[in-house]
Amino acid sequence: MKIELFDTTLRDGTQGEHVTLTVDDKIRIARRLDDFGIDVIEGGWPGSNPKDKEFFERARDIEWKHAQICAFGSTRRAGLAPEGDPNLRALLEAGTPTVAIFGKSWTLHARVALGVSLEENLELIASSVAYLKAHGRRVIYDAEHFFDGYQDDPAYALETLRAAAEAGADVLVLCDTNGGTLPSDIYRIVGEVRRQFDVPLGIHTHNDTGCAVANTVMAVAAGARHVQGTINGIGERCGNADLCVVIPNLQLKMGFRCVPEEKLAQLTDLSRFVNEVANLTPIDRAPYVGRSAFAHKGGVHVSAVMKDPRAYEHIPPEKVGNRRRVLVSDLSGKSNIQYKAAELGIELKEGEQARQAVQRIKELEHLGYEFQGAEASFELLLRTIQGEDTRFFTLDRLRVRTEIDEDGGICNSEATLAIRVQDARELVVAEGNGPVDALSNALRKALRCFYPDLDQVHLSDYKVRVLNSDDGTAAAVRVLVEHRDGERRWHTVGVSTNILEASWQALADGIRYYLLKKRQGELAASAALASAQRT
Numbered sequence: 401m402k403i404e405l406f407d408t409t410l411r412d413g414t415q416g417e418h419v420t421l422t423v424d425d426k427i428r429i430a431r432r433l434d435d436f437g438i439d440v441i442e443g444g445w446p447g448s449n450p451k452d453k454e455f456f457e458r459a460r461d462i463e464w465k466h467a468q469i470c471a472f473g474s475t476r477r478a479g480l481a482p483e484g485d486p487n488l489r490a491l492l493e494a495g496t497p498t499v500a501i502f503g504k505s506w507t508l509h510a511r512v513a514l515g516v517s518l519e520e521n522l523e524l525i526a527s528s529v530a531y532l533k534a535h536g537r538r539v540i541y542d543a544e545h546f547f548d549g550y551q552d553d554p555a556y557a558l559e560t561l562r563a564a565a566e567a568g569a570d571v572l573v574l575c576d577t578n579g580g581t582l583p584s585d586i587y588r589i590v591g592e593v594r595r596q597f598d599v600p601l602g603i604h605t606h607n608d609t610g611c612a613v614a615n616t617v618m619a620v621a622a623g624a625r626h627v628q629g630t631i632n633g634i635g636e637r638c639g640n641a642d643l644c645v646v647i648p649n650l651q652l653k654m655g656f657r658c659v660p661e662e663k664l665a666q667l668t669d670l671s672r673f674v675n676e677v678a679n680l681t682p683i684d685r686a687p688y689v690g691r692s693a694f695a696h697k698g699g700v701h702v703s704a705v706m707k708d709p710r711a712y713e714h715i716p717p718e719k720v721g722n723r724r725r726v727l728v729s730d731l732s733g734k735s736n737i738q739y740k741a742a743e744l745g746i747e748l749k750e751g752e753q754a755r756q757a758v759q760r761i762k763e764l765e766h767l768g769y770e771f772q773g774a775e776a777s778f779e780l781l782l783r784t785i786q787g788e789d790t791r792f793f794t795l796d797r798l799r800v801r802t803e804i805d806e807d808g809g810i811c812n813s814e815a816t817l818a819i820r821v822q823d824a825r826e827l828v829v830a831e832g833n834g835p836v837d838a839l840s841n842a843l844r845k846a847l848r849c850f851y852p853d854l855d856q857v858h859l860s861d862y863k864v865r866v867l868n869s870d871d872g873t874a875a876a877v878r879v880l881v882e883h884r885d886g887e888r889r890w891h892t893v894g895v896s897t898n899i900l901e902a903s904w905q906a907l908a909d910g911i912r913y914y915l916l917k918k919r920q921g922e923l924a925a926s927a928a929l930a931s932a933q934r935t
Contacts, residue, residue, distance in 0.1 A: 413630040437659030447490030456494040475528040482531035502542035506549030529567035541569040579608030594623035602626030612641040668721035774893035793821040815842040881906035
């Protein structure tokens with residue numbers, strides 16, 4: 401059975417804190433939603449701001465593959481006829497085949513928020529729906545605060561739905577606007593409403609009790625066939641129902657058709673795309689699409705997963721476009737190391753090398769190293785244990801000097817670095833925006849004549865964590881560094897009671913990793929050329 405998916409990322413999602421989208425952003429996201437298979441895309445409220453008005457103007461010129469674009473607004477204002485209401489007029493001017501309007505279901509909102517009688521509120525709903533239907537629009541009626549209203553005065557809440565249905569509403573959406581209803585009540589109430597209406601029912605939930613996804617699933621189980629939500633659950637306060645969880649739950653667990661199966665495999669990419677465009681940090685532990693959703697850390701878990709992934713995975717990660725990850729930590733056993741080594745193309749000798757790697761990792765993590773977020777450092781460690789030379793250069797000495805003026809502003813950071821590389825000794829001085837940047841610049845400057853390609857490598861992120869704060873200024877710190885070269889990014893780690901020493905470890909490993917990959921690429925190219933010449 402088909403579920404109609406209604407995405408409100410571009411409207412309700414943008415009401416979330418720290419979420420801001422330009423018109424170009426909204427168009428880009430809408431195109432991806434359309435390609436993914438979303439049925440209805442709510443683009444915004446054209447009567448409320450110029451940005452949403454422009455979105456609908458541009459959307460009219462786009463040939464959408466699958467989705468219908470939907471404009472959002474409210475029922476008419478009290479005291480205005482439908483034809484004289486600017487909000488309803490803006491909905492029609494948006495030119496969308498589908499419109500969504502919300503009305504009041506709760507006596508509290510009718511009397512207090514709108515300041516009208518209960519009878520007049522019913523008229524606002526009915527006349528607004530009828531007016532939009534008379535102009536050829538498909539009308540989705542959002543019954544705002546429906547569950548609060550139903551539990552307070554069920555007879556009146558049902559009257560508001562009846563007013564919309566008799567006026568021609570195509571879908572009646574029951575909204576848990578405050579996000580305070582629990583799944584058992586959602587199931588009961590949707591079932592009671594379902595028995596009284598032939599109009600398709602929808603569900604719109606918020607996550608204020610952490611139950612938005614569960615509430616949506618229970619509503620579908622009770623008969624709702626229209627589902628509203630946002631990508632990654634972004635939205636006002638605690639957010640909306642997360643379609644990245646709702647969709648696979650309905651499709652993979654309950655047998656409903658939401659999107660084509662081949663499109664479901666794009667779910668993780670869609671989630672990351674929306675986060676990137678909205679400039680939001682992805683949540684690693686997000687179900688289905690998070691980096692940690694199929695990550696395994698405990699040795700017992702990894703051993704079982706290597707035999708049969710079903711032992712610790714509820715679905716194959718590929719079904720939603722994600723991938724399995726095995727983490728390396730002080731909880732690791734040989735299974736973790738062997739899995740990661742195979743993933744990296746490293747052949748550890750059976751037994752001894754794997755045991756040596758496990759022991760070394762446990763020792764380093766006891767000191768404060770953390771390899772889960774520094775897989776480049778982990779690979780260097782494995783290759784060293786395997787006997788591969790990954791040094792490329794060695795440190796002779798370094799000195800970093802920072803001058804601070806009387807007002808506390810940093811005037812200058814300068815790094816002096818002496819390293820040995822290819823039987824030569826290089827001594828360089830470099831400045832930077834702070835001591836770590838100066839050190840990074842000095843290292844790349846010293847190596848540039850030997851490895852010119854390093855010009856494309858840049859330090860892109862730098863994080864410091866104090867490991868034992870009780871020790872005050874003598875505490876050990878862990879430094880995590882990210883490098884990029886335009887195509888890839890990789891992470892390395894360093895630990896010391898001296899922040900510059902920890903930074904040097906992470907910086908040096910980051911450059912060594914790049915040089916290792918460059919060497920591997922050159923060897924592979926030479927082997928391919930030799931093979932081609934032989935044939």
